[in-house]
Amino acid sequence: MAGSVVSLKSSIPPAEAPTRTVDLTALDFSNCPVRDMLNQIGGKWSTLLIEALSQRPYRFGELRRMIPDISQRMLTQSLRELQRDGYIEREVFPTKPPSVEYRMTDLGRALYQPLSQLLNWAEANHAAVKAARERYDRDNG
Amino acid sequence: MAGSVVSLKSSIPPAEAPTRTVDLTALDFSNCPVRDMLNQIGGKWSTLLIEALSQRPYRFGELRRMIPDISQRMLTQSLRELQRDGYIEREVFPTKPPSVEYRMTDLGRALYQPLSQLLNWAEANHAAVKAARERYDRDNG
DNA sequence: CGGGATCCATTCCGATACTG
DNA sequence: CAGTATCGGAATGGATCCCG
Numbered sequence: 001m002a003g004s005v006v007s008l009k010s011s012i013p014p015a016e017a018p019t020r021t022v023d024l025t026a027l028d029f030s031n032c033p034v035r036d037m038l039n040q041i042g043g044k045w046s047t048l049l050i051e052a053l054s055q056r057p058y059r060f061g062e063l064r065r066m067i068p069d070i071s072q073r074m075l076t077q078s079l080r081e082l083q084r085d086g087y088i089e090r091e092v093f094p095t096k097p098p099s100v101e102y103r104m105t106d107l108g109r110a111l112y113q114p115l116s117q118l119l120n121w122a123e124a125n126h127a128a129v130k131a132a133r134e135r136y137d138r139d140n141g
Numbered sequence: 142m143a144g145s146v147v148s149l150k151s152s153i154p155p156a157e158a159p160t161r162t163v164d165l166t167a168l169d170f171s172n173c174p175v176r177d178m179l180n181q182i183g184g185k186w187s188t189l190l191i192e193a194l195s196q197r198p199y200r201f202g203e204l205r206r207m208i209p210d211i212s213q214r215m216l217t218q219s220l221r222e223l224q225r226d227g228y229i230e231r232e233v234f235p236t237k238p239p240s241v242e243y244r245m246t247d248l249g250r251a252l253y254q255p256l257s258q259l260l261n262w263a264e265a266n267h268a269a270v271k272a273a274r275e276r277y278d279r280d281n282g
Numbered sequence: 283c284g285g286g287a288t289c290c291a292t293t294c295c296g297a298t299a300c301t302g
Numbered sequence: 303c304a305g306t307a308t309c310g311g312a313a314t315g316g317a318t319c320c321c322g
Contacts, residue, residue, distance in 0.1 A: 042183015084274025
């Protein structure tokens with residue numbers, strides 16, 4: 001793959017074709033985490049967790065009860081990935097039995113700004129998307 | 142799963158615990174396309190295509206050359222899904238050999254507003270995420 | 283040129299069982 | 303309570319061949 005600044009010419013003869021240059025590097029997998037990030041955000045549970053933790057810190061068991069459909073395996077894994085990317089932090093309290101709390105970091109709160117905008121858009125436009133799908137499925141398949 | 146408005150109480154004794162109610166319905170899979178949408182956007186190629194088509198319409202082969210790493214199978218499939226959700230449209234010109242053009246719809250352009258904000262954020266903060274990952278990987282396994 | 287069909291590798295995710 | 307370990311099915315994505 002390798003960081004590619006794709007030079008983009010129309011397939012019409014070069015002479016009259018305006019040469020446009022599009023920088024797709026920003027979305028290149030190997031160079032930057034944009035794709036990586038969206039891959040992570042696009043995971044089945046990540047946005048749900050970010051949404052929940054954007055409110056206040058929660059303990060593991062609380063999150064689990066909030067999202068009954070998540071398995072503890074995926075809950076652990078998703079939290080670890082969010083933590084690894086620096087969006088949330090994990091604090092262990094040495095009680096017996098131990099309790100663990102997860103909270104957003106500054107980076108996570110920063111991410112939440114544009115992310116919540118996108119989520120709001122999605123929520124506001126789900127009817128349009130649904131309609132488009134039904135139209136497509138009717139006309140085609 | 143089923144649409145769940147999760148009633149969320151802290152695990153501290155109910156008497157003194159403030160009862161908070163968090164509506165996670167918006168992110169429920171079965172109810173609304175927020176999760177669906179992010180699933181789609183989180184796909185390996187979708188954002189790349191939306192980014193490209195937000196500039197101007199392109200033909201199949203042009204897109205293919207712009208993104209050399211995509212297979213024609215995934216290009217076709219990704220374009221179909223974006224079309225199905227109403228973000229792009231497809232026009233066939235009855236030339237010989239046939240040519241097909243893809244362009245953004247109004248809905249697609251609307252989506253691009255919050256989406257590009259998120260992409261910009263990701264691009265601007267990739268250093269922070271990278272640093273967080275290295276720190277995590279060093280401190281842990 | 284712009285696909286469709288098929289096969290295969292990888293990754294994701296859920297269910298279950300066990301632990302400090 | 304908050305995990306870890308293991309397994310198997312499902313979904314995702316890539317390679318290749320074929321077609322009007």
